[in-house]
Amino acid sequence: MEKTLSKKSLVNVLGVVYVHTKTSDGGDLYLTRFAEPYEEHFDITNWYEKNWFDKHKIRLKGTSSVYRVPTKEVKGKSLDLVVKNCRVGEDVPLDTHTLEEFCDAEFNSPWEEFSLVTEMRENIYGPKELRVNTQRPMAIYVPPEKMQLWQSGRSREKINRIRVKHPGIDLDILKQYKLIYEWIKGKNLIEVFELINVDSAELVSHLKKINYKGIGDLNKKGYLVADMKPEHIIISEENTERIKKIGGSQDIDAPGKQTELLYQLLNEGKYSVVDYELLSRTPEHEDAVKSSRRYSYLDDQLNRFTPTPLPSHLSY
Template identity: 95%
Template sequence: MEKTLSKKSLVNVLGVVYVHTKTSDGGDLYLTRFAEPYEEHFDITNWYEKNWFDEHKIRLKGTSSVYRLPTKEVKGKSLDLVVKNCRVGEDVPLDTHTLEEFCDAEFNSPWEEFSLVTEMRENTYGPKEMRVNTQRPMAIYVPPEKMQFWQSGRSREKINRIRAKHPGIDLDILKQYKLIYEWIKGKNLIEVFELINVDSTELVSHLKKINYMGIGDLNKKGYLVADMKPEHIIISEENTERIKEIGSAQDIDAPRKQTELLYQLLNDGKYSVIDYELLSRTPEHEDAVKSSRRHSYLDDQLNRFTPTPLPTHLSYKEIFGVPYIYGHAESTGGRLWVVGKNAHLFDYFLPERWRKTPSIRLSFSKEVFYTITKDNIHLVWKTSRVGEMHNIEENGSYNPKIRQFGINSPFEEFALSYELNRTGIPCVYVRAIYMTGSAKIEPSTDMRRYESHKSILDPEGNPILQENHNYITIRGYYNGPDQWVAEHSDALYTPIDLYKATYRGIIDGAECQKLLDEVKEKLKNAGYNGSLLKTNDLLLAIDDKGDIMKNSSGKPEVIICNFELIWKIPS
């Protein structure tokens, strides 16, 4: 392979900062702060070159694709690494007992895994005097090629389930991710006990006891590993040698002394835990993190239009009068525009925070879903229909206005919400626009929006609207005005559209029609055509007593939640 110099950039994914470069084979390499001083060692020609990799890799016992691998020498130094394939999207092979306890266990994405390991190393949760020692997370390498389904080892059922839940954003699971850790010099518990002369019954007893000790220590620090086993507990080379020396002495009591030393090391925390693909937080820790992040999120949303310093991997861009923080979604190769000028908000909308969380479909005819993210944030996301030629309404009738004006782009939708809120016409809060990294499967048939947007470029010089990608709009799940929500942790409002409110008897049919007509009239007076709005495009907010949120005039506050078919009236 020919070495090439590549432009470096800093990216922050889930709180971990990486140096990102394109590799000579067209792949992507993300170096953590631990690997950055050894950047040349991680050039793929120095570890992933085929002949070197095949000749020097050592498959670790009990694994199918985890290897110990030395790098080539660079300036007289070689690094010992552990290289493993990320198994995100695959079925988790747990035994029956473990499966009952961790029925929702899923393999972490590479970004989630490195984030959790980094968090655990920072020792911010649980007793400060305790520390869980880990391998140092060094790098993530993403080869340029995509796998076929049959190559991936990922179940078709799981892929189909993800596709059904998250249209347009699932194909990134066909990428291969290689996680690279630093090798810890030492032996795992199984190997350590090979140095201690105990019978099989004692061995099993010790291994179970020590494994539970490790699980207990992890729990105290706020973490779980769904498949924790003795092979995941490492005793350092130095301490392994001490155990070996005791066994070498001609002492009938050596096994007892060896096991006592081993237990002492474990009680003192002098061991390391490896294998983090099923690492997660305990429920208590997860709740604490979610609560903290949700409160931080609400504060940041209140101040979303107050500029914050921009890290180098993010940019500022204004589109149709709406300010955005722009950056890459590194896990999928997508792009993300987050409304506002507050860079702290960017990470909350990365796809790995909401793409795998349970969701509820809100529409029979459109891809609109409600979810609670991993940060305990209530969001609604919708696959944009921009580029589709819709001239038939849901009831099958023909409407020439849809063909005449077309479906708005996500950026036009957000501009409408932004401007209407400013003019006093209540709308849901728009939060972010996500462009998928994977190619759009179905071709666009209405090219007008792509033509009208082609001169509007992102900070990297690409058109913001690209016909070969899907776009997903993310808005807040309306539970009250932002200021009010930030001041109330419970008893929030619940949104319900006019159609359902009528069906449930909260309002009658006459009031429903009156509220719809009033919104259309307000839009017309403000210079907008909202004639195609329907009752399920408008929301009421209901409190915990069943009362409707009122505006300053004492009338029901009606909130617009769909902007696809609202158009500015030409002057």
Template identity: 45%
Template sequence: MPTPALLPRDPNSPDEARTPLRLPPRCTPISLLGVDYVHQKTADGGDLYLTHFGAPFWRQLQPENWYAPDWFEAKRERLEGTSTVYRILTRNIGGKAIQLVVKWSRVGEIVPLDTLTINKFIHAEFNSPFEEFSLLMELRKGDVGPPGIRIRTQKPMAIYVPRERLHDWQTGRVEDKIRAKVARHPGIEIDMLRQYVVLFGWIKGLDAVETADYFGLEDKPREEFLARTTSLAMHELWHKGFRVVDMKAQHIILRPNLEWGLLRERNGQPAYALVDYELLERTPEHEQAVRSANRRLYLTHMARRFEAPATSPIPAHLRATNLLGVDYVFGRAESTGGCLWVVGHDPDLFNYFLPERWRRTPKRKLSSRNQVFYTRTKDNINLVWKVSRLGDPPWPTNPEADQAAVQAHGFNSPFEEFAFALELSRTGVRTVYPRAIYMTGRQRQPSVKAADDRRFASLAHLRTPEGEPVLQQDYDYITIWGFWNGPDELLAEDERRSYHAVNARQAFANHKISQNLLDDLMKLKAQRLARCGFVDLNPKPDHLLISFDAEESVVLATDGKPQARLCNFELIRRLPAPNPVSTAS
């Protein structure tokens, strides 16, 4: 009997080693969700993100060398599956052509699962392309679980984003799901209407179903073979900290041969590779471990975000900038085409605020009137995000507000809110922490124009490092704030000492503070603002947060009164400087 074929011993996964590459021309190295890319603008106006696997083949991966209509339609081979996926050979460039698997991302679509799987994975969603590559690279690295288990996969080569956008009906996505996501998150349309094409290297072999056909298996032997093969892949994948929500036998690639059977590992198990990663996710245990590690790293970096910039150069895709006296790290949100400003000097904090980390996570509405939400991000970070009312007509419903002054002033821009919050914090007024500002990637509908355009005119001098206006009427802005649960420095040392906060209106309604104390806190806040040269044109008790410790005791300030922390800055105004008093000589 012929000796079964064995895979060569490969404990160090040499294909993962990163050797210095000769970068293609006019490219920008960027890092997204832990994956390094080379970003290129393509000849057709699209965007190409090359991994370290794809960078050596950047010429073959240019869209005109595989996606040109005459070439693609003639050379493509449709592959089995519920998604749009093809196998194609690129044009021969410099004596080299490569086999690709070309797949259109289904982010935002309803996951077509059977009833049993839906009940088990009720919140299953397709990964975004950048999340898919991030998880796949982590799986390939194999740091988790037994070192003797190695999960082979396709090589993630590149993500291609064509220039043109689609209409809703062209996406194949369900209209009510699109509406629900749009209502949940401004700017989500950019994900819905943008095409994302993920490119993988081709793996030789047959999937498990084709392998069963190849060996002529039928009935019970066929069922047992497919069950064993699928169970093996799921078992080993779980040990490496991952799972696939809709694992199918078609996702498992084998190397069959009529002479010696299946190609096998040295332990005798069938050698296989996994394909299809749009529903790849970490196991709950591994996800919790990763989130905890990310959170610890975040808290450490956040506590030092204003320290002097590091001597090492900032990554090429990010830029340091200063707006209205506040230092930011600026960059593009590549998944949406939007812009992101992260407060401070630390570029390592940038990825925590990319929209895909917080935009689709479960949230709780914090305001009955405005779009203000609490969420716990994919990195286990507590955040509050607010849709800026910049450009909205200023009509406060609070009877305590100075109506004329409010209309004369208008809503602050996000950058004014952050500048005022940080200045007040430095001068003795406790505030929540401003984290980041996100400008959505998709333009508003032409019919949606700013009713109050004064800020766009008065702050027109503010520019991005790329020279574009910081404030643009065609886009929405979202401010991202720390969810107040204690000082950054305290949490970085020991999370167990965290606080929780209740706004002053709720604290009074829940009999935690008296009416007299509520009135005192409001007066004290107004006095402190005035001493710092500011006034709140719309003073409301729910703009003040009162902290409670783990024993549900009110956290007190040095004056014996509850620590009250300001959490709304959209109608904070700087007081005019007093006129100097002249004296006759």
């Protein structure tokens, strides 16, 4: 069988550089810098082979088509991945209140999503002391098969809007795009509170408060998520164990101490945010990005006749 990663080319899409290869099934695979050291793991025979995928995939709670799946072992190491189908061009199923607040919300294209997540990880915008942790964006896999338009659930109008917004972007309305992230070991807020003995009223109060905290941190960094939920906030495995250990003691005030530790972790930024299909920049951040691009273009024009010296290790 032809090796998946036999021919490589570099492509830059919305500021993210990918190693592009044709897969053995005729599809396309785009590896980010996070995935490149593990390129053999991303050979589709090592994670997407039908029998392996069907046997090992675990659908994540509250989702219809987001799966956790391990790769096969390569050189003694397996990777835990999150694989999700991109819903670009589909209608966004938001509740009435959210629709009123985010009436223009649309699912990101795979390229937009990875670009925004990468940008957020680089921690350029907003207060430097505040960092929003994310999953590592690993790869985009585009299977060779084409769907019928009615099967895709996509709107030509929505796809065309993305093409107008990002001229030259490669986006096939009839193809499926699978986004692959690294799995974060830990539990979401709902699962964490299963370890804390609080009544339903307290639970609802804590979840609302922490969800607003997450929304506030994102806003400070220049981002919005139209459907932010407690399930999108992840506490690491190590810190979850700390919370669990307190709950296992005989201390009558264990729930209070567990909750206090949880809020301490959140205030210290020791949490991660997942699910980025409705991630966008705030208007202020979007204006700053456009302004930066404009100045960059003007600088390029100003210096277009100035020769760039060759690096010392090269010569004419």
